[in-house]
Amino acid sequence: xxxxxxxxxxxxxxxxQQRRGVDMGPSAIRYAGLQQRLTNLGYEVEDExxxxxxxxxxAAQKDEKLLNLEEVIxxxxxxxxxxxxxxKKDYIPLVLGGDHSIAIGTLAGLSMKYKNQGVIWFDxxxxxxxxxxxxSGNIHGMPLATSIGLGHQRLTSILHAEPKIKAENIVIIGxxxxxxxxxxxxxxxxxxxxxxxxxxRLGMTYVMxxxxxxxxxxxxxxxxxxxxxxxLDPLYTPGVGTPVAGGITYRESHLxxxxxxxxxxxxxxxxxxxxxxxxxxxxxxxxxxxxxGSLFGETxx
Ligand SMILES: NC(=[NH2+])NCCC[C@H](N)C(=O)O
Ligand SMILES: [Mn+2]
Ligand SMILES: [Mn+2]
Numbered sequence: 001x002x003x004x005x006x007x008x009x010x011x012x013x014x015x016x017q018q019r020r021g022v023d024m025g026p027s028a029i030r031y032a033g034l035q036q037r038l039t040n041l042g043y044e045v046e047d048e049x050x051x052x053x054x055x056x057x058x059a060a061q062k063d064e065k066l067l068n069l070e071e072v073i074x075x076x077x078x079x080x081x082x083x084x085x086x087x088k089k090d091y092i093p094l095v096l097g098g099d100h101s102i103a104i105g106t107l108a109g110l111s112m113k114y115k116n117q118g119v120i121w122f123d124x125x126x127x128x129x130x131x132x133x134x135x136s137g138n139i140h141g142m143p144l145a146t147s148i149g150l151g152h153q154r155l156t157s158i159l160h161a162e163p164k165i166k167a168e169n170i171v172i173i174g175x176x177x178x179x180x181x182x183x184x185x186x187x188x189x190x191x192x193x194x195x196x197x198x199x200x201r202l203g204m205t206y207v208m209x210x211x212x213x214x215x216x217x218x219x220x221x222x223x224x225x226x227x228x229x230x231x232l233d234p235l236y237t238p239g240v241g242t243p244v245a246g247g248i249t250y251r252e253s254h255l256x257x258x259x260x261x262x263x264x265x266x267x268x269x270x271x272x273x274x275x276x277x278x279x280x281x282x283x284x285x286x287x288x289x290x291x292x293g294s295l296f297g298e299t300x301x
Contacts, residue, residue: 006046007048008030008047013075025273026097038292041297054075067139069139077158081109086109093110095272100123117267118169119170128145133179172191224268237283241278271292
């Protein structure tokens with residue numbers, strides 16, 4: 001029997017990057033009708049409200065390779081604890097960002113329950129930078145590296161010192177802006193990635209079939225979906241801080257959500273990088289809610 005209880009957790013964090021406005025993402029997604037959409041599907045939905053995002057001591061921050069480190073640690077520690085509480089009471093965590101640095105806390109919290117969790121990462125980027133390789137200093141470019149145990153010790157040791165996921169348990173889908181250091185990690189750590197090239201060439205159906213088959217082979221005990229709205233083409237989701245042309249289409253992304261739902265594997269999800277200031281009439285938040293609908297079982301007939 002599939003779990004029919006969802007806990008919504010908002011994370012109004014914009015400290016993982018430098019464009020203001022992404023902290024309003026959780027509100028924009030809620031206003032787009034999230035809770036009603038899920039209730040209509042027969043879920044019991046609890047809105048846990050937002051994680052408090054506290055400003056750090058600006059004077060103490062001088063690491064240009066880890067911008068706003070103190071804030072990012074604080075918010076992710078609080079988020080990790082919240083997510084752990086949600087899974088403990090057997091609700092499905094649905095985390096709303098905020099910038100993608102919040103995946104550090106989500107995955108830390110999940111790792112308390114799931115010891116062999118799979119992660120499906122929809123993104124134009126690989127988010128596999130470390131303080132050594134980052135071109136920007138933005139921590140939203142680092143959550144996957146952090147979660148496999150690479151980077152600043154205070155980020156990798158949130159809740160516990162162990163890596164939160166195994167590199168081979170990651171599948172990245174939609175990549176088209178990968179930095180040099182990230183490329184290196186993908187190769188040396190055997191991280192699975194379907195870039196836009198493979199999606200064009202093989203089609204989303206095949207890519208998702210392979211991905212889900214792979215997770216079954218790994219015998220994962222939980223599957224987390226982390227969806228950065230910049231995975232989609234900016235045509236559909238213009239309200240993101242780091243748009244990259246040539247992305248996943250509206251229907252391809254829905255198909256992917258529908259196939260994840262059909263697999264019955266998914267145990268948690270997060271939707272990040274919605275920035276209402278950069279958006280057009282809440283279009284990006286509307287797409288996020290529509291994708292969440294498909295992910296949780298909406299069908300066309
Ligand atoms: N979650 C995101 N949108 N990440 C964008 C990262 C961009 C670039 N790779 C960086 O490290 O700065
Ligand atoms: Mn991205
Ligand atoms: Mn991302």
